[in-house]
Amino acid sequence: xxxxxxxxxxxxxxxxxxxxxxxxxxxxxxxxxxxxxxxxxxxxxxxxxxxxxxxxxxxxxxxxxxxxxxxxxxxxxxxxxxxxxxxxxxxxxxxxxxxxxxxxxxxxxxxxxxxxxxxxxxxxxxxxxxxxxxxxxxxxxxxxxxxxxxxxxxxxxxxxxxxxxxxxxxxxxxxxxxxxxxxxxxxxxxxxxxxxxxxxxxxxx
Numbered sequence: 001x002x003x004x005x006x007x008x009x010x011x012x013x014x015x016x017x018x019x020x021x022x023x024x025x026x027x028x029x030x031x032x033x034x035x036x037x038x039x040x041x042x043x044x045x046x047x048x049x050x051x052x053x054x055x056x057x058x059x060x061x062x063x064x065x066x067x068x069x070x071x072x073x074x075x076x077x078x079x080x081x082x083x084x085x086x087x088x089x090x091x092x093x094x095x096x097x098x099x100x101x102x103x104x105x106x107x108x109x110x111x112x113x114x115x116x117x118x119x120x121x122x123x124x125x126x127x128x129x130x131x132x133x134x135x136x137x138x139x140x141x142x143x144x145x146x147x148x149x150x151x152x153x154x155x156x157x158x159x160x161x162x163x164x165x166x167x168x169x170x171x172x173x174x175x176x177x178x179x180x181x182x183x184x185x186x187x188x189x190x191x192x193x194x195x196x197x198x199x200x201x202x203x204x205x
Contacts, residue, residue: 019052058130076188082106098137
């Protein structure tokens with residue numbers, strides 16, 4: 001019975017990402033770095049790879065999507081545009097090398113607000129809870145083997161990188177669970193308006 005339900009439109013399960021999107025020139029610069037790293041350290045490079053700054057990953061039934069988007073819209077309406085700077089590289093030993101984001105505070109504040117207002121709606125099960133990114137970064141190499149990490153970090157820890165953009169919106173992406181390729185669903189513009197997000201509770205958003 002449950003398997004049959006999963007094939008009904010409302011019960012389809014999707015993977016989602018909520019991200020910040022740098023401007024086109026900076027995205028192109030980031031993608032060149034990702035492709036170069038993949039070539040040097042023999043990683044599979046996805047030609048449709050994206051240069052997004054992730055805020056949260058989650059899995060949920062499609063029927064929950066509208067309620068989540070309503071809540072995200074309220075969060076965005078109340079939030080303000082802010083500057084995001086990228087400088088140099090960092091790593092998560094011993095598996096990931098990433099572009100570092102030293103201007104953490106405004107990104108972390110946005111993530112905190114999204115978590116506060118949407119965490120309950122994004123929770124799929126006790127085993128599959130939303131993953132909020134508390135340390136903002138853009139990965140250029142993940143799931144690295146020991147030699148890839150050691151050699152890659154030895155080189156990139158000394159390499160320069162700089163870029164900045166104004167985050168004036170966040171973007172929700174979706175793909176069917178188990179498939180590849182996220183697609184944009186909805187953009188939420190930051191408007192810095194006096195919105196009481198708690199009102200959403202009254203209307204079941």
